[in-house]
Amino acid sequence: MPITALKTLALAAGVSLIALTASAQSMTIKLATDSGAKGSPTGDAMEKWASLIEEGTKGDIKVNIFYQNELGGQQEIFDLFVANDVQLMINWPSTSYDERIGLLYTPYMLKSWDDAFNAYGQGGWLNGILDEVYSDIGLKFFGAWPEGFNGxxxxxxxxxxxxxxxxxxxxxxxxxxxxxxxxxxxxxxxxxxxxxxxxxxxxxxxxxxxxxxxxxxxxxxxxxxxxxxxxxxxFITGVISANGEFWAGLSDEQKKVVADAAQVVMQDGFDAARTIDAGxxxxxxxxxxxxxxxxxxxxxxxxxxxxxxxxxxxxxxxxxxxxxxxxxxxxxx
The missing domain is CATH 3.40.190.170 (Bacterial extracellular solute-binding protein, family 7)
Known part of the structure; x- marks a missing residue:
């Protein structure tokens, strides 16, 4: 085969590879919760997260939202999440995959909202522990989505x-x-x-x-x-997280968009939760x-x-x- 033809073929292959890579970076994903209908604080938070991701990736990542019970019960939806059938969640996780998730439900660990912020806010002392636990079961921990103290x-x-x-x-x-x-x-x-x-x-x-x-x-x-x-x-808090396999497949730019958007949602949660609870x-x-x-x-x-x-x-x-x-x-x- 002539050298020119070989060069043309190589160029075509290179162009195809670039097109394939670009295509692989465009996707439609599922964001779900186990607790919260459309119009609830959880539903609103999911919609904001999805909107920030779609806007930040210029539509390369499209997000379909599934509210409470639309994909099954609490355990079923967590199973889907671990299996990467759901890519993003704001949920109240089951301890069925790792009992260390029960750390979230430690009784009388916190007494005030200030305690909670110090534990779960960005850089909080609990976040590093939870990040490691989540990683061990194939999930990416972003942070807390706080609600308040239970009763x-x-x-x-x-x-x-x-x-x-x-x-x-x-x-x-x-x-x-x-x-x-x-x-x-x-x-x-x-x-x-x-x-x-x-x-x-x-x-x-x-x-x-x-x-x-x-x-x-x-x-x-x-x-x-x-x-x-x-x-x-x-202190009841949902968790903002991603499936680890999905996360690993994102480009660095996409990871930044998804993670930054999660931090916005978390901070909004802390800013609004006390007022919502009192209301x-x-x-x-x-x-x-x-x-x-x-x-x-x-x-x-x-x-x-x-x-x-x-x-x-x-x-x-x-x-x-x-x-x-x-x-x-x-x-x-």
Missing amino acids: VATKGKYAKSLEEAASLKVRVPTMFPMAESLQAMGYQTASIDWSETFTSIQTGVVDGDAANVIYWDYEYFRDTINYYNRTRQQ YVEKAKEVGIEYIEPSDSDLAPIARKVRDEVWPQMDKRIGQEIMDKVRANAAEF
Whole structure:
């Protein structure tokens, strides 16, 4: 074959390779959540993240959004995420792949919003630990999407003491150490998927929900609950993350866009969460839900009891090294 023809062929091959590479960098991906309908704070955050990604990549990455229950229940959607059938998530992750994710649900680790920001804000002491845990299960951790401190929402009655808690059975998610925390607080527990919680409260299978900030209990259960007791056993935060295989396939420029957009969403979350939470306290009161907020001194003996009972379990299941970091940084009760 003449040299000119060879050069032409090589040039054509080079052009094809460049076209193929450019094409490989254009994609349509899925962004999903396990909790949050369109119009919810989570839904709004996902829409902002998607918009920033599409704008920043000039449309090379198109993002399809899937809200709560559109791709399945809490465990199903996390399975899809780990398998790279979903590429981005703002979710409340299951501990089924790695119990160290339970670090997110450490009871009475934080006491105030300032504690939470120091732990989860950019460069926070918890973020480095969670980044390593996520990496080990093939995911890329970007940061927290904060909601606030949780409590116990019940119908008929609420508990002011460990003794009164013993007569109440409450729903908790299927994540360690959610059930263990409430049991140490004196409650009976039932691990129930989020999608089944309303029916479980309505039919009396449980007396209430004991995992969420007031937003969720107001939005989904306000017709069935009478009380919201802000027991503050956990600071509830979603996680902003990406599938690791998807992440590895992005160009450096695309990675920067996705990560920077995630940081914007996280910061927006911290800026807005306290106001949103306070607003839902007022909404709950307006519809007749009695709101109870125990003082720090009321919570201190409960917090110490829960720590004494649950943290040693976490040493065994999450790891002594991680829990030593928690002990070194946790709030004082």
